[in-house]
Amino acid sequence: MLPYIGSGHYCYANSSSMLLETIGEKVSPAVLEVLSGVGVGAIWYEEQKVIYFGQVIPDRGVSHALELLGFRWTEKSGDAEGEPPLAELRRDLEKGPVLLGPLDMGYLTYNPNAQYLGGADHFVLAYQMDDQAIYVHDPAGFPFVSLPLSQFVLAWKAEKIFDGLFSYHYWTAPKRVGNPTEEELVANALRLYQGIYQESAAAEPNPSILYGKEAILRVVKRMEEEGGLSPAEMGHLSYFAFQLGARRAMDFAIFFSKHEPELAAIKEKQAKQFGRCHTLTVEKKEKELADAMRMLAHIEEEFRQVICAK
Template sequence: MLSYIGNGAYCYANSLSMLLETIGEKVSPALLEVLSGVGIGATWIEQPKLLFFGEMIPDRGVSHALELLGYEWKEISGDVEGEPPLEELRRDLECGPVLLGPLDMGHLTYNPNAAYLGGSDHFVLAYKIDDNAIYLHDPAGFPYVSLPLSEFVIAWKAECIIDRVFSYHYWAAPKRKDSPSEDEIFANAVRYFQKIYQTSASAAPNSEVLYGNEAILRVVKRIKEEEGLMPAEIAHFSYFAFQLGARRAMDYAEFFIKDAPEFAAIKEKQAKQFGRCHTLIVEKNFQALADALYELAEMEEKFRRVICES
């Protein structure tokens, strides 16, 4: 497989990698991304009509990655209607950096594009807080930035993030508890991926949320049989979903190559197909995109079947 080195929307994986490095543990963002399980499957949400290439959300995926690697940690969250746990955050930051998220990107005012990013989730590493601001390493390209506490609290509430599970959420104080072998990590990860698929398969039928190949085929239907893609959908695919999908699929292929070359081969094909879909959406060649998405749906179903039958 041809390697690729470059940027990608790996905010939680990059932030977690930085957090682990503070305790002397070097774990690549690529491995953390894979073990989070966030790139497994696909999900269609009818309102606001968006397709995500994954079924597990980062709010839970970060914890799964830590568990698979043998760490223990402190995890804090709050009630969206309650007060933010700022004092506990202050105490934890006195002991070391913390991973914060999800944050609403629309309130990360050090980002010059913040005004256009409202409702998008993001994860960062915080290393200091005072009475006026919180100080961050943002893996989207903003090291050593500060954010006024008034904006931070709103971002941290994450009220407008559609797939939010937690408000006022962070991870702190990771510590190695076990040292699983590579074979153990691989076997436990595959069982975790199977569980993700099994959970979506057992979900009650719901036309508002679709999973797997059905989620992808919903977009094919919108292009071929309905009104076509709305501007928000086009922007989602053009600036985020396909390029992220390609990078994730490549990292999964690399993870599988030694112990499950059949899985790796499917993921490599998916990566190339994501790249083709990105090219077509930017060209606005929607009919060809629909055909490419149909093939992507077939690849997704094949991967689900082979990994669940393994």
């Protein structure tokens, strides 16, 4: 098994790891990513013509991971129609760093690509705030940067992200209250993943949202029967979805390797297939990509069946 080390798109996992580091707890972003459950399954949104290889939004995933690891924490949100709770955030920052997110990347002006990233969600660790700016470690490669409060408030409102469900949202004051063993951690993670699959299986039939194998095969149908993927769809796959999927799957494989070797083998196979899909996407070989995604759909269904049978 050949692990990969790199930043990827693990913004919430990296930020969570930094938050726990502030209380002397060392938990790798890879473990936090796996325990979040964000990378479990797949979902297709018909209206937007977009697939995500995962069914849980990061905002839920951070809390899943902290809970499974035995932490208690304070989680806060605000009303998108109300005033931003800057005074409350300032008081919490005086006690210690906080994990902020989702933030709308289009307003993170320290990022030179911000103008192209509007509507994309992001997570950072904030460690200080004054009357002019907030100071953060951004895991996308921007340590010790500052953001004017006028821009921060717009990013923090996150009104374009998940319909404004998590405006002015953050986590603070983590504290360890339990010490699960490796075996307990794996067992509890399996229950989380089973719940994710059960929730999608119990969802009301909706042609605008597909899950799992059917979500992946919908992309195949776009390529073979509907004139091919749009530039936006190809961009999403080549710059984000497949490379993230490959890294997540490999981290799952490593997590499972000791106690669940069958699941580890499936996830390693999936990681390699994600990598193949990425290569074919960049090479613009849609016919071969369609075949590769059929195999990806088969692997996803295999993983779901094995998980749900436990």
